Amino acid sequence: MKTLAKYAIPAAILCILPFLIDAAFGKTWVRIVDFALLYVMLALGLNIVVGFAGLLDLGYVAFFAVGAYLYALLASPHFGLHLPFWLVLPLGAFAAGLFGILLxxxxxxxxxxxxxxxxxxxxxxxxxxxxxxxxxxxxxxGPQGIDLIDPVRLGPWSFGHSVYAYYFLFLFFVLFTAFVSTRLQHSRIGRAWIAIREDEIAAEAMGIDTRNVKLLAFAMGASFGGLSGGLFAGFEGFVSPESFNLMESVMILCMVVLGGMGHIRGVIFGAILLSVLPEALRYVGPLQQSVFGRIYIDPSSLRMLLFGLALILVMLMRPAGLWPSPTRKRELSAKGETARHENTNVYDAGR
Amino acid sequence: MEIFLQQLVNGIVLGSIYSLVALGYTLVYGIMGLINFAHGDVVMIGAMVTLTVIRLLSGSGLPGPLVVLCGLGAAIPFCMMTGYLMERIAYRPLRNAPRLAPLITAIGVSILLQNVAMLIWGREYLSFPQLLPAHAFPFLGASISFIQILIVAGSGIMMACLSILIRKTRLGNAMRAASQNAEVATLMGVEVNSVISITFMLGSALAAVAGMMVSAYYGIAHYDMGFLLGLKAFTAAVLGGIGNMEGAMLGGLLLGIIESMGAGYLGTLTNGAMGSNYQDVFAFFVLILVLIFRPSGLLGERVGERP
Amino acid sequence: MPDARLLEIENVSKHFGGILALTDVSLSIEKGEIYALIGPNGAGKTTLFNVITGIYKPDSGSFRMEGIDLSGKKPSMMAKSGIARTFQNIRLFSNMTALENVMTGRHCRSKSGIIGAIFRNGNNRTEEIETEEKAMHLLDYVGIRKHADMLAKNLSYGDQRRLEIARALATEPKLLALDEPAAGMNHSETDSLKGLLERIRSDGITILLIEHDMKLVMNLCDRLAVLDFGKKIAEGKPGDVSSNPLVIEAYLGGS
Structure with missing residues (x-):
């Protein structure tokens, strides 16, 4: 009965959530939530590389681009190919993983x-x-990108441009990536990743082939990126180089760092927070207009500015992120006096 | 042959700017082992401040070169201040943290500088007014402009001054000691903290000059001009051997020449399939190749993970 | 009689720039013994450790483990070949629990990959359970089982030393190389460490030990070698070595 409540209630909430949001804020916000789910996938992928293995990847969006463009090329009028999404999606993940290994x-x-x-x-x-x-x-x-990409289609049923249909599709993939991440974290490979992050020399002395294990992290992270890229292309129906600039990589990194590197729930929280919160900044423009009569601060540059600031402040004050991992929390409650030490010094020892 | 000479000249000019910026990376890396991602953005700040002062003075009737000098005179201290604050606030507290932490704050600083610049100076390209003599001199069939001569000579002088500073002065001694072994240097009475601050300020001063040169050369400045320039200058530093001053100068020149030769000949080589729009790709391939085949760079030490 | 030699080091030299850290060092360690390496600071003890655990490549010379040449192999290969080590300044995985640290030590004796981790098939589950059981057993063995769920960095200093030994033992070594395990320990901690090391030896694991605590070395080891300025100046049983004039010179006179 208890387990039923534990799973059934969140499941029910997640199922009716888009309809509630639509009723309260309108369809635009359902779309924003869809994007938030995409970012959760990306952040979970980057978390494997940065959070688990401790490798700083600043071009993560490139793997997102590989997945998106592969989908666009294989399922659009551009080459006249219209391969089904269940084939193109894994192909995109695979191609991105391959790029990860090559790099x-x-x-x-x-x-x-x-x-x-x-x-x-x-x-x-x-x-x-x-x-x-x-x-x-x-x-x-070229700069115009590729248009008229086939929407995701399951059998006879096309997702079209329904924000609800994509919500459930993305939710499924978010659960999938979170599941895979969790399984990996508590496995032999996951422990090896974290060991490398903590102390590479010691990890190697314990018989971990650091190069291969890092490559594995890189490839896994990249293929998550490729997967999200494919979903993005199907959802948007349009890809162009614009969507894959450095700022996107930085934003995803920000989600991982802010939420809590290496902590899956923290990363999910960070991704949702940073993809929903900036939407609120949209109101900063009109607000200025009405108060001062003109716009002093451009909301979109304000958004990036805040991201930059967040990266610095989190690293200085809360290196474990806003939602540190439960092991640390357990320790915090068990031993009060270590609490201060925890917050300031999370990644410190062993150097 | 004319194309070759012209591209060589262009490459040397471009290369001297890269060298100046690369020195900033190398100085900081030599002492702290930190790649200061935000260094390219200090170059941008230098360009922006120079331009702001120039615009203020352009109606004053002062001679053009003097106006440019005034701009530079404002940009250098401004950038030095930026460099100082950056180190104090974002890097110093993390000096004993794991490597990932200062790298992430460095990215943060870079984003912050770019977006603050965008708020102040806007999204548009700012143009550099025609203040310096524009005439060009013919040279063996190639042509060299006055600005080009100024850039090469200016960066040559800057680099010579820096060399003397590091080799001949007390400060230079302290810097070299700190880069060998910060702990021992502390024991020997070197104020490592102030040496690091000064290193950041020196690098930033060079960046300010480079910023003025770039904007004068291309005639424009933009809030995100520092990103690609920084990436290339870093490549130059790695090519020469990061942490090594002569290496940064050599690497900068070489990269400038490689890039401009590549841009000049790629079209002919690939039968028009690829043109100069791929110019920015060369630096990256150079970086990858160096890291694979000679990670120590041309003049430097190893950079592998082994202790 | 079968070959009793476990590790043979032959004429190993290593220099850093102009400094000769090791010059033609040869020694051989027999199965089941506790062999100590002593010498003044900077004599090259840790350098020799780093050579046989693969962190440095020797400039010349070679070493064999049970007759197999391992010189110049990667550190991860050394662990797989049966050499495990601890570090002079403790290098634990600080933000992992004690249990996870030891489980990580089992990496080279287990083989689950990505697929196994995701699907948790039968083999993977059995292996995970075995890994955890063995790790628990080792924590018990070194006496810190009650701290299994604590983060490594929050353990007391002595327990961190013990955890490092447990982690090294998890790789199922034939040779356990300990770099100053008693450094910073008080009398009673050193005594119980001595008991632990004797127990490890009685369980059939050969121990190579760098240590400055002479009382511990003389009471514990079967044989020892003395390094000075990168050269081996003496080798033998504790009693013989301590009366060797060269050794007395190195420790008392000279530098």
Whole structure:
């Protein structure tokens, strides 16, 4: 009875949520929630790389782009291919994973900060290619991107542009990625990832082949990105290089860091918070208009500014994130005097 | 042959700017082992402040070059202040934290600087007024403009001054000691904290000059100009061997030449399939190749994870 | 009689820049003994440790584990080949619990991959249960079972040392290399450490020990070698070595 309540009540809430939101705030907000779910998937993927394995990937959005463009190329009038989504989606995840390995293999033996800058460059390169591969053969559609992408279709039933249908589809994939992440975290591989994050030399001395295990983290994270990319393409019906810039990577990183690196629930919380909260900033423009008669601060740059500030402040004051992992919490309640130490020094020891 | 010479000239000019910015990365890395992601954005701040002062003075009737100098005179201290605050607030508290932490704050600082700049100076491209003589000199079939000469000479002088500072002065000694071993340097009475602050300020001063040069050369400035420039300058520093000053200068020049040769010849080589719109890709491939085949760079030490 | 030698080090040299950290060091460790490595600070003890655990590659010379040449292999290979170690300044996985630390030590003796982790099939479940049981047993063995769920960084100093030993034992080593395990311990802690090490040896694991606590070394080890300026200057039973004039010179006179 208790377990029933534990699962049935959240499930029921999640099922009626989009309709409640529609009734209260309108359809636009259901769409915002759909996007929030996509970001949850992306953040969970990046969490494997940054949160578990401790590798800073600043070009994560490139894998998102790979998944999205693959979907767009294989299911749109662009090449006249209309492959079904259950085939294209795993293909996108696989291709993104492959890119992850290609990028990781030569660079993962280097120190973490080099990896950060190489991934940063990789993200830009992918965008430059997407922007320019429209001549001499039109592959990516150039800056205009690819339009009229097939919506997701299950058997005879097309999702069309129903925000509700995509809500449930995305919810399913969010649960799937959260499930996989949790399973991985509490496994031999997951422990090896965290061990590398904590102390790479000690991890290697325990017989962990750090290079392979890091590559695995990179590939897993990338394929989650590819998966979300495919879903994004089907949902939007349109992809262009614009959607895959550095700021997107930074935003996803922000979600992981703010929520709590390595803590799955924290990361989900961070992703929802950062994808819903900026929407509220939209009201900052009209508010200024009505109070001062003109717009002083552009809401979209205010959003990025706050993200930058959040990254700095969280690292300085709460390096474990807003929602630290339960092991730490258990410790906090068990031993009061360690609490202060916990908050200031979470990643400190062993260096 | 003319194309070759012209691209060589352009490459050297571009390269001297890269060298200046790369020095900022290398100085900080040498002492703290930190890649200061926000360094490229300090270059942008330098360009923006220079332009702001120039615009204020452009109606005053002062001669053009003097106006530019005034702009630079304002930009250098402003950038030094930015560099100082950045280190004090965002990096110093994390000096003993794991590597990931200062990297993440560095990204944060970069985003913050870009967006503050966007709030202050807007999203539009700002143009650099025609204040410096525009005529060009023919040279073996290529042409060299006055600004190009100014850039190469200016960065040459800056780098020479920096070399003397680091090799011949007490401060330079302290900096070298701190980069060898901060703990021992502390025991020897070196104020490591102030050495680090000064290093950030020196790098930022070079960045301010580079910012003025870039905006004068291309005639424009933009709030996100620092990102790509920073990435390339970092590549230059790695190419030369990060932490190594001569390496940064050499790497900058080489990267500038590689890029401009690539941009000049890629179209012909690929039969028009790829053109100069791929110019920005070269730096990245250079970076990957260096990291794979010679991670220590041309003049540097190893950068692998081994202790 | 079968070959009693477990680890043979032959003419190993290692230099850093102009400094010779090790010069032509040779020694061999027999199965089942406790072998100590002593010498003044900077004599090259930890460097030798880092060579046989794969962190440094020797410039010349080689070493064999049960006749198999391992010189220059990766650290993870060393662990798989049966050499486990602890570190002079403790290197635990600070934000993992004590139990998880030891479970991580079982990495090279288990093989579940991604697929197993996601689907939790039979093999994977059996292996996870076995890993946890063995880890629990090892925590018990070193005497910190009651702290299984504490984060490693919150353990007391002595317990961290013990946890490091448990983690190393989890790799099922033939040779356990301990870098100053008694450093920073008081008398009673050192005594109980001595008991633990004797018990590990009686369970058939050979121990290589770097230690500055002479009383512990002399009471515990079967044989020892003395390093000074990267050279082996003496080797033998504790009584013989302590009366060796070269050793007395290295410890009392000289530098």
């Amino acid at each position: 990781g293999a030569p660079t993962l033996r280097l120190r973490g900060d080099y990896l950060a800058i190489v991934t940063l460059g990789f993200g830009e390169i992918i965008r430059i290619f997407l922007n320019n591969l429209n001549a001499p053969y039109n592959i990516t559609g």
